Each structure stands twice: as structure tokens, then as C-alpha cells.
Amino acid sequence: PWRLGARLARAVCAVASHRRHGDDPRPAMPSELPPNPATVLAEIRTFVAQWFRDGREDGLEADTPLVTSGIVDSAGVVEVVEFLERRYGVQLGDGDISLRNCNSLRGLSELVLRRQ
Numbered sequence: 001p002w003r004l005g006a007r008l009a010r011a012v013c014a015v016a017s018h019r020r021h022g023d024d025p026r027p028a029m030p031s032e033l034p035p036n037p038a039t040v041l042a043e044i045r046t047f048v049a050q051w052f053r054d055g056r057e058d059g060l061e062a063d064t065p066l067v068t069s070g071i072v073d074s075a076g077v078v079e080v081v082e083f084l085e086r087r088y089g090v091q092l093g094d095g096d097i098s099l100r101n102c103n104s105l106r107g108l109s110e111l112v113l114r115r116q
Helices: 002-020 037-052 074-088 105-115
Strands: none
Touching: 037 074, 037 105, 074 105
């Protein structure tokens, strides 16, 4: 039993020493909890409405076609992707940019949630 206590004491001292020298070895904790799916979808809806529909959210449902209906064009997809990367801290690659992922608010929100 005393050995476990000694190991724990050494670990606490090591962490304290690292903190004093500014090189804390522990990974940074995220500042926020991951957003829930409804919140992600709502935030993407608001972004799309503001950038592409003069702020109008009416008619923008989770499965409303965005690209195939002309609401968002190919340059707009780039804007949406940049928003997602900035807002949620995700990295999206070329394979993520598909009609399946980008043609609806649901597809975009599910993409964000998969990448977090």
C-alpha cells in the first residue's frame, strides 16, 4: 500500500514540476462539451440563412436540398465548409465534400458530428 502512495506522490510532484517550468505533459482539455446534434443543425441553418437567403430560415428544413435546389452553389459550399471548420474545429478533406454530405443541413451536421 505505501508503494502506491509513493508512486502517486512522485507523479504529483512531476506534474507540479512541469507546471512550474511551463511544459505540462497532460493533454489540453477541450473548453466546451461537444455540441448536440440539434444545436449543430440549428447553427448551420442560421449560417446558411444569413449567407445565402438574406437571413430567412423559413423553408430550411433538415432535408431541404441546398446544392441541387440552387440555394448554395459550389463557391457557397466552400464558404459553408470554412464555417464548419472554424466553428467546430473540424478538418474536412476532399473526400468529405460530396453531395451526400453537403446537400442538406442534416448531411452537414452529421458530417460535423462524425469529425468531432
